[in-house]
Amino acid sequence: xxxxxxxxxxxxxxxxxxxxxxxxxxxxxxxxxxxxxxxxxxxxxxxxxxxxxxxxxxxxxxxxxxxxxxxxxxxxxxxxxxxxxxxxxxxxxxxxxxxxxxxxxxxxxxxxxxxxxxxxxxxxxxxxxxxxxxxxxxxxxxxxxxxxxxxxxxxxxxxxxxxxxxxxxxxxxxxxxxxxxxxxxx
Numbered sequence: 001x002x003x004x005x006x007x008x009x010x011x012x013x014x015x016x017x018x019x020x021x022x023x024x025x026x027x028x029x030x031x032x033x034x035x036x037x038x039x040x041x042x043x044x045x046x047x048x049x050x051x052x053x054x055x056x057x058x059x060x061x062x063x064x065x066x067x068x069x070x071x072x073x074x075x076x077x078x079x080x081x082x083x084x085x086x087x088x089x090x091x092x093x094x095x096x097x098x099x100x101x102x103x104x105x106x107x108x109x110x111x112x113x114x115x116x117x118x119x120x121x122x123x124x125x126x127x128x129x130x131x132x133x134x135x136x137x138x139x140x141x142x143x144x145x146x147x148x149x150x151x152x153x154x155x156x157x158x159x160x161x162x163x164x165x166x167x168x169x170x171x172x173x174x175x176x177x178x179x180x181x182x183x184x185x186x
Contacts, residue, residue: 001137004045004110005035006101008090008117008124010075011050012068016061019148024160029074031144031181032116036077038185045110047101048079049090051123088126091134102134112137114184115176120147121163129175138176141184142168 010032014020039046052069053062061068069084071077083093083101093101105113113136117124124145128138145167147160172178 001112002108002110003039003112003114004047004080004105004108005039005114006090006116006127007032007036007046007048007077007079008115008127009049009051009119010072010117012070012072013051013061013066014118015072016066016068019150021148021160024146028144028146029072031141033075034181035114035116035141035144035184036075039114040078042185044114044185045080045108046077047104048077048082049093049101049117050082050084051086052084053086088123089130090123090127091130105136110136112139114139114141116141116144118146120145120160121150121167122147125167125171128171132175139184140168140171140176140178141181142178144181144184 036046050069051062052064053060055063056065057063058065060066081095081104083095085093091102113131115124115128115138128140131138142164147163149160150158152158168178
C-alpha cells in the first residue's frame, strides 16, 4: 500500500499565538522528526502543509506578510511537496501550480496517509475525517500531533492530554486507525 506522511502546520505562526505552550513541543518535534526520517529512508512521500490566511496584515502570524508561515527550525524536513491552505482540512491545500493535495496524492497512487501536525483537534482531526471520507486509509499518529489547553464555555480548562484522548476516541475505528510514532510504520 503506497503511503504518504502528511505534516500539517508545523509552523512558526503558532509560537506567536497567546495560547501557545512550549511544554510538549520538544517531544512532539522528536516524534515528527522520527517519522520524517523513517519515511524518507523507506521512500515514503513526505508532504508539508502550511496554514496561510489571506491578506497582508503583518500582525497576523498566519499571513505570508508576517514572515512566520515557515517550518519550525527544529524540524529537518526535505518535503516531496509543499501545500498551503486557508481552511482546516489539508486536503484542500494547493501547491504553487494550483494542484490540490488530494489530486497530488491520487496522481501518485497514494492510498494511505499518516497524519501528524498542529493542532490535534483542529487541522489534524479535520484532515483525517476529510481524507477518510475521500476514501483514503488514514493512520492518525496521535503522539505526533500537538495542541494546547482550551477552555469550555463554563470556564473549565481542558488539557492537551484530554483533547488528544477525545480525538483518539472519535477517530479510531471510524475515520482512522490511531497509532503511536513507534507503531506507525511497524
